[in-house]
Every structure is written in structure tokens, then in C-alpha cells.
Amino acid sequence: MSASTLTAGPAVTTAGPAPVPSAPRRSRRRGRALIIGFLAPALLVYVTFVLLPVALAAVYSFFNWNGLSALDRFIGFDNYARALGDPVFQGAIVHNLAIVGLSLVIQGPIAIGVALLLNRPLRGRTVIRVLIFVPYVLSEVIAGLAWKLLLQPQGPFDGLIAALGLGEVRQLWLADQSVVFWTLFFVLCWKYLGFAIILFLAGLQNVPDELSEAAQIDGASWWQTQRHITIPLLAPTIRIWAFLSIIGSLQQFDMVWILTGGGPVNATTTMATYMVQFGFQRSQLGYGSAVAVILFVVSLIFALLYQRFVLRRDFGASLTRGVG
């Protein structure tokens, strides 16, 4: 697994080396020392504390291991076969994919819209922005515990919708198998829209005001300006956000764990909660590691496709932008 991890890099980058800009020859050697000196610390920490443990997890996945005995009961791919044949794990994959799709379709447009609206002179803009970012700043533990209290039967949330005249809509938000996934997704939206908005607002800072002002002077409406100038210039940020969102959705753990624990009756199990359930709670470290590797492979497939078809445009474009 570690080998494929390491070789995944070059396979992705079909863009090829860009022409080397003509740097003064005398600075070449010092340039090389600087490259190594600047890259080495980050690489060392990253390889030691990220890649190495991941590689070891891949090794564990081929063993029947409880974490205490010696690592000597090699069972090949049995752990993988067991996971992929388990309906609960298949359900977990479906839940992850649903969160991926729903996040892109629902969170993306909302976050872009809010960012565009707030990126203009507005009374109380700073306060509004700070308040909208609040959920993102809260820890999953705190947000999860708070929503658990809010959503309990006859709790404040039920009181609120009753006050709005929607009393019949009331559900057992966290206990009804057919509802709980949507409850979870709602809380995830509440939690993560702020992150998207942070990124988009930062990206909008790089969109020059002059272009929008010129368009407005030429008679473009606000929406035309956004549609044809601001959003296209924001596209690299949007693509990065979508990437982060997809990967985050595939790896979703904390909120599910605190809010529902994957239940009721596995209605909200994700790949990561399934892994922790078996790997830690049931001390099946080998089996849990196999699930972790599957999680990784699914994420990898998404990431490679995304890089191949979407992100590469940014890399290619920005290489030629240099002299522009």
C-alpha cells in the first residue's frame, strides 16, 4: 500500500514539466540548496507521522490481530472479503457517497451565494461574517452535544417548529431510521457551510474590484457581473473547495460518532465509524485496518479522477500565467 501511495504522485501528473525560466546561472547551485533546505523539514515530518503509519496500517490489514498478541496470524485478503461482503459496510459506503453528492449540490451553491452577497459594502458586514463562521469554529464534540440536546424529543427544536405552526412535521430526529440520515446531513451543513464561505471570501479577495466596476459602468447588472466575471474568477477556489468537501465527506467521522454513533440500527454508519467500531471498540485491529485501507482506496479513486479531470486545469493554467 505504501508503494502505491508513493507512486500515486507521478501517475497523477501528466501535465509534464513546464519550460524552465531562464534563471541566472550563478544562482542555480544556491537555488538547489534552498530547495532542499526548505522542503526537507516538511517532508520529514510528513513522511514520518503520516505516510509511515498509513503504510503500517496497510500491513496490519493482512493479519488477524487484536493489538496485544504478536503480529503473526497472516490471513491474506480475508479481512477485505469480510468487509466488502458485510451489508452494514455496504450501507456505510452508500451513506458516504450520499453525503458527498448532497454536499456538492446543496452546500456549494448556498456557500457561493452567501459569499457573493457578503463580498460587498454592507452595514454590519463584519459582524454578519463572524456570526456565519461560528459553527465552523466550534468543535464537533461541542456542536454534536449541543444538537443532541436541541433535537431530543419534546426539546427546543420541536418547540420551535411547533411555534412556526409546523408541529405535524415533528419527528424523532435522531431515533427514526428513515429520518436520522437527513438530520445528520442538516447538522453537517450547519457545521461546514462556514468553512466553504471562508474559502470563497478569501478567494474573492483575489478577484480585482476593477473588473466588476468596469462591468458595472458598462451597464452589467449585479448578477451578470457575478455570473460572467466574479464566479469564473472564483472557479479555482470553488474547485479546491469541492475537492476538500468530497474528501471530507468520504472520511466523515466525528459528527456522526457524537450525534448518532452510526445508529440507530446502522442508519448513519459511515466507513470511518464502522472502522472505529471494529478496530477500537471490538479490538479487531487487523479488520479495522482493512476497513481503513478500503476507505483510503475509495478516497484515492475520487481524488485521482478529480485531479485528472478538474484540478489539473489549475496547475496547467497557473504555470503559464507567470509572465502574463
Place this chain on the structure above:
Amino acid sequence: MTALSTPARRRIDGSLPFVYFVALIAVAVTIVPVLYVVIGGFRSTAQINADPSGFPDPWILTNYGTVLGSATFWQQVLSSSIVAIATTAGVVILGVLAAFVIARYQFRGREAIFSLFTAGLLFPLSVAIVPLFVMLKSMGLLNTLAGVAIPQIAFDLPTTIIILVPFLRAIPAELEDAAMIDGASRFGFFWRILLPLSGAGLITVGVLAFVKSWNAYLLPLLVLGSPKTATLPLGVQYFSTAYSQDTAAVLAFTSLAMLPALIFFTIAQRRIVGGLTGAVKG
């Protein structure tokens, strides 16, 4: 509003009520649950049990007072602060050095290294947590704050580098040429021109790393173990388990636990948004 030039102002005015309406909805949805937790801390558990969604009557300060008077709470604030500051400093320094080289140098293996870091996004901590725990144990880093901070730096590097590389690359090559012509070294360009110009990007990744560390759950749980050395999110969980019958006390503890991150973020977000525009245009 008065700062706006007339043509722009005329165009924007018509949509303003709608903008404020959307902003109001968004703010209400995000802030009401938080307010509920904060205000609930001023009620007694008896009040909450009688009416979960009411206001405090009367307002009670003892819940907050008890938490603020507890040494354990302050110990947890200190642990969280140390870990978050160390993680932020580490990831920003290592990240900007690596991102600078990846963004602005041509060398063999550059794309491979960038892809290697990008691939790191695929590894959630949970994938690596078992071997990581074994490693930290053998390094003697269990029950130390460094045992939390160092792996966090490692796992934050991918996001940091992915955000910083386009940022650093967007700084015009003309600036570099000009600096070279004026006699600046490569390092001089990095230190005197690129770093100041990339302030907004650095603050963005720094804030992301800080908030992530402040909120981290799984790693501190395994590395730090006991309530004495715990960080705040762990502390909230310990507290809510220990005092599960006392909802009001749990709400008060929860409110105080979220406060430091909110204050930090409120201060930092101005600089995020203000950041690069001032630096580049000024």
C-alpha cells in the same frame, strides 16, 4: 454606505433588502443553536426540564461560576492553548517553506512532491491512528502535548500546502524579477517580499490549523488520556458524562469551552478578509 461612489450605489440599492434578508436568515440559523447553549447555562436544570426552550427565570450565575472556579477547566484551557499554538506555528513555518519551493521553482520531482502532499488529504487521522499510537508510545511521546502537536502538524501539512501553493504562485513574476535586478537573493525575495505579500494566505492556513487543533478530539483522547492533561473538547465530554443529569452545568461548561476559539477567530477573521488587498494594492 456613504463611502460608495454614486453609480455603484444606485445599482446595489435595489437588492439591499433582499441581501439583508438572506443574511438575517443565515445568521439566525447559525447562531440560534449556539445562543441556546449559552443562555441555557444561565438557567437551572430544573428550569430546563420544565421548559426546554424558555428563557432564564431568574438568571443564574452559579453554573458559570462553578466552572470558572475549577482548576481542571483552566488546566484544560492551558493544554488546548499550548497544543494549538505549537501546531499552528509548526504547520505555518514548515508549510510556507515547502509551498514556496513548490510554487516558484522548477526542479525534477516537483510535481511528484506536490502530489505526495496532495495525497495526504486522503489520509484521515483515523486511518493511521493505530500505528501512530504505537509509534508515539515507542518515542515516549504519550501523555505529552508534543505527542498531539507533532502528528497534527504532519496531518495539516497537505491542506496548508494546497492552499498556499496557488497563493504564492499568484504573486507576479515581475516582482521577483524586480527584486533580483535590485540585488535581492532568492532568500531575500522570499523573506522581504513574498512573505509579507502572502500574509492573507498564511493567516488563512494558520487560522484553519489553530481551529482544527483547538477542536481536535480523537488524537488527544488517545494520547493524553486523563482529565488532568486533557484538552477542552475532551474536558467537555468528560464533564458531560460525569454530570449528565445536570444539563445546565453541561451547557455552561460547553459555552465556556467554545469561547476562546470564538474570540480568537473573531480577531483573526478581520485580517483574513482584509489581508492581501491592502498588501497588494497599497
